[in-house]
Amino acid sequence: xxxxxxxxxxxxxxxxxxxxxxxxxxxxxxxxxxxxxxxxxxxxxxxxxxxxxxxxxxxxxxxxxxxxxxxxxxxxxxxxxxxxxxxxxxxxxxxxxxxxxxxxxxxxxxxxxxxxxxxxxxxxxxxxxxxxxxxxxxxxxxxxxxxxxxxxxxxxxxxxxxxxxxxxxxxxxxxxxxxxxxxxxxxxxxxxxxxxxxxxxxxxxxxxxxxxxxxxxxxxxxxxxxxxxxxxxxxxxxxxxxxxxxxxxxxxxxxxxxxxxxxxxxxxxxxxxxxxxxxxxxxxxxxxxxxxxxxxxxxxxxxxxxxxxxxxxxxxxxxxxxxxxxxxxxxxxxxxxxxxxxxxxxxxxxxxxxxxxxxxxxxxxxxxxxxxxxxxxxxxxxxxxxxxxxxxxxxxxxxxxxxxxxxxxxxxxxxxxxxxxxxxxxxxxxxxxxxxxxxxxxxxxxxxxxxxxxxxxx
Numbered sequence: 001x002x003x004x005x006x007x008x009x010x011x012x013x014x015x016x017x018x019x020x021x022x023x024x025x026x027x028x029x030x031x032x033x034x035x036x037x038x039x040x041x042x043x044x045x046x047x048x049x050x051x052x053x054x055x056x057x058x059x060x061x062x063x064x065x066x067x068x069x070x071x072x073x074x075x076x077x078x079x080x081x082x083x084x085x086x087x088x089x090x091x092x093x094x095x096x097x098x099x100x101x102x103x104x105x106x107x108x109x110x111x112x113x114x115x116x117x118x119x120x121x122x123x124x125x126x127x128x129x130x131x132x133x134x135x136x137x138x139x140x141x142x143x144x145x146x147x148x149x150x151x152x153x154x155x156x157x158x159x160x161x162x163x164x165x166x167x168x169x170x171x172x173x174x175x176x177x178x179x180x181x182x183x184x185x186x187x188x189x190x191x192x193x194x195x196x197x198x199x200x201x202x203x204x205x206x207x208x209x210x211x212x213x214x215x216x217x218x219x220x221x222x223x224x225x226x227x228x229x230x231x232x233x234x235x236x237x238x239x240x241x242x243x244x245x246x247x248x249x250x251x252x253x254x255x256x257x258x259x260x261x262x263x264x265x266x267x268x269x270x271x272x273x274x275x276x277x278x279x280x281x282x283x284x285x286x287x288x289x290x291x292x293x294x295x296x297x298x299x300x301x302x303x304x305x306x307x308x309x310x311x312x313x314x315x316x317x318x319x320x321x322x323x324x325x326x327x328x329x330x331x332x333x334x335x336x337x338x339x340x341x342x343x344x345x346x347x348x349x350x351x352x353x354x355x356x357x358x359x360x361x362x363x364x365x366x367x368x369x370x371x372x373x374x375x376x377x378x379x380x381x382x383x384x385x386x387x388x389x390x391x392x393x394x395x396x397x398x399x400x401x402x403x404x405x406x407x408x409x410x411x412x413x414x415x416x417x418x419x420x421x422x423x424x425x426x427x428x429x430x431x432x433x434x435x436x437x438x439x440x441x442x443x444x445x446x447x448x449x450x451x452x453x454x455x456x457x458x
Contacts, residue, residue: 003053006046013039013046040070057236061304064244068308071244072251079252082245086309089242092235093314096228098187100317101338102199103225108331109203110218124443125336128436129344135280136346137376140353141369143272149265150361150410196338225330232317236301243308250419265358265414269421272350273428281346281435288442290435294455298326299434306430310422312341315430323434326455327448328441336440340433347428351421352379352397355414359401362410375404 017039024031044067051063072079144150180186180194187195206214285292302315302322309315316337323333353376360367367375379400397411414421441447 003050006050006053010043010046010050013043017043037074040074044070057239058300058304060240061243061301061308064240065247065304065308068244068247069251071248076252079248083249085245086242086249089235089238089245090309090311090314092238093317096232096235096317097313098195099224100228100232100320101195101334102202103221103228104320104330104334105196105199105338106203106206106221107218107225108329108334109200110206110214110221121332121335121440121444122339125339125436125440126343128439129340132280132284132432132436133344133346133349133380136276136350137353137373137380139272139276139280140350141357141372141376143268143275144354144357144361145369145372147264147268148361149268150358193338193341200335228317229321232321236318239305243305246308246310265354266420269351269354270424272354273347273424276346276350277428277431281431284439285435288439289449290438290442291449291452291455294326294452295435295438298322298455299431302430302434303427307423307427310419310426312426312429312433316341319430319434323437325451326438327451328437329446329448332441332444332446333437336437337433340436341429344433344436345429346432347425349376349380350428351425352376352400355397355421356401356404356406358414359397359406359410363407365406371404375400378404 017036020031020036020039023029024036047063047066051060068079071082178193178197180198183195183198186198206217282292285295299319299322302319305318306312306315320333320337323337324330353372356375356379357367357372379397397414401407401411438447438452
């Protein structure tokens with residue numbers, strides 16, 4: 001059997017399994033749950049066979065996601081025990097973040113000694129980020145006003161889950177959070193933006209010292225960067241296990257029945273995100289002449305990881321590596337991607353604008369569109385820096401809803417499907433930031449078009 005035959009086998013088994021399930025669902029004939037389960041696991045076996053022929057990390061990640069769903073449905077008690085596997089993967093990834101950011105930023109700044117370019121990339125990035133996130137904000141508002149997903153919403157019976165504490169943040173808190181009081185503490189907490197600020201200042205300082213003093217530290221940073229990229233490659237071999245476990249835990253805890261009352265909200269979010277990707281991001285890529293097919297290949301791995309783990313931070317190392325292979329210089333990748341994780345949260349901004357109006361609709365409160373816009377911009381500002389924290393957007397939503405005098409009980413309904421929504425918005429955050437690095441590279445005239453056209457996923 002070859003790869004083509006294995007693909008055909010997957011589709012045949014999937015079709016047979018789907019037919020059996022449809023027959024049972026619509027009561028044409030009663031089929032034993034055991035037989036239905038057997039058809040699903042035969043489908044899983046065919047997928048695994050295809051994975052052995054395909055032999056790519058992305059394929060195995062996608063297969064592990066499907067396997068995780070099946071384990072979560074068929075063996076929920078066992079699936080909850082897999083949480084430790086996903087946590088091990090996330091912990092390993094988090095160990096990469098601080099050293100890889102520090103080393104790549106220092107090399108990018110001090111290695112070229114072009115401080116003017118750093119400042120130029122800074123203002124270009126911020127202008128681009130705020131323009132794109134503002135478009136995402138309005139798409140979310142328009143989508144929820146069209147779908148009216150919150151009208152008539154009901155919290156499923158027996159649904160109880162503790163809400164995360166909503167800590168109010170003033171603009172002074174947001175500004176202070178940018179600057180590290182202790183770089184070791186920032187690295188320990190995994191705060192991306194303070195690490196970026198420290199690394200940029202360190203790189204500028206290193207660029208200003210004499211050559212004999214700069215060279216040893218620069219060589220150390222280059223060696224550290226290369227080592228951390230190799231370290232990332234090693235950890236990524238564990239990604240299918242971590243991703244599959246994360247999906248299994250999610251399905252076992254959330255279940256499938258709870259989704260019915262909130263399916264309209266979920267579809268509204270996914271549809272609006274598809275519109276944002278298909279129109280806004282596609283048009284940006286088209287006009288700046290980014291090779292679309294190769295770009296999709298380059299972002300498929302980090303997006304799959306972000307989708308399963310609901311953390312943009314977990315996808316950062318492989319996203320940085322792939323963008324460099326795609327033709328974006330390391331100095332631009334190491335600056336734009338981490339900065340974008342604070343200022344360019346396209347998916348999170350769209351979700352927050354949509355979810356905040358949903359809360360008002362569920363409570364029967366009619367908000368004028370100008371009020372919705374003000375609330376959306378408030379959410380956009382207060383959400384800066386939450387990309388690396390799973391479900392942190394929910395905390396931002398709670399704080400803003402309270403400040404606008406809306407009731408908190410509808411957030412309980414959102415919490416029921418927040419994991420599934422977080423998967424989508426986090427994936428869009430990663431796509432938006434990887435595209436941003438390409439746009440800034442194009443803007444700087446340093447994008448390697450030939451390298452992008454020749455990109456092949458590992």
